[in-house]
Amino acid sequence: MKIPYGFTVDNHGKVTVEKTQAQVIQMIFREYLNGNSLGGLARMLESRAIPSPSGNKCWGRAAIDKLLFSSKYVPLIISLELYTAVQFEKAARSNQELRNNGSTQRKATRYNSQNVLSGLLICAECGANYRRITRASGEVVWRCANRVERRSCTQSLSIAEQDIILLVCNELSMHTFDAEHVRNSLNQILINHFETLSFEHKHMQRFSIL
Template sequence: MYDRKCYGYKHGADGRLIIDEETAKNVKLIFDLYLSGQSVVGIIKELEKREILSPTGKEKWCKRTIDVMLSNEKYTGDVKLLKSGNSEVQYLSTDNNPAIISKETFEAVQVEKARRSNVTSGESGKQRKSKKYSSKRG
């Protein structure tokens, strides 16, 4: 479970995750593009322009794939585990695998994602902001 493969990694001879240099550079690119102001759609356009195939080998990337990648702490070397399938309790296994993204970059992306989100949590629950984040760059 700790060593479940995700884009940017492959399994070494011992079955542990190791960095796949070829796809890891694409992971770094995705994080860098997001922090430089690109929207998820803008990132997809850039990846397709560069003819970078999706994790499943397709020419088209899904928005969800990029969004999940930008939220996956595994890229920092950490893994979140749930105590059980329906539990709110989470454990963080640190330094589980080699990091592709620094913890600082990952945290900066999480802050930026929250800033761009058009959903806020208030006294009356979750609501949409009156003004939606718009990126004219993508």
């Protein structure tokens, strides 16, 4: 069995955290969230003579990107909050394109996560759409529109938008949230009483626990 970077096997055959590599992983996540690029991270790691996961002196961008996308480090090495924040940052950066003068601009896109989810999230209890709500704290959640407007639905579950996006990305095997791919792949997402999302694909149906 190949042991992932950041872990090791102790004398008893138990997989445990490798502290030095764990610190490298934590640094990579923090630096990326602070604005460092994949190339910049590679140069930084090489300048500090930190070996890559394969033991090489040079770090490839693909290796760093793979680390940033891996959820296996939650929660032993990084927190879920840090992991989620990095996934949103990756999604935001993926929506950039390079201008001829070297600057960046947002790619033209037909859909964003907000309006895609508005059309897909359905309450399994009453059949109403889910509504996007921004709380006073700044947290964005989704709730049944009937529950919000008329309290005529017994479905009181509020779901954090970041949790929905992570589940959708996992369901569709996306490294970053691609709204148009979501639109083309899913008919609807049912929100059930038992805190599950039921994904109705164009050709199949699956369930994910929140």
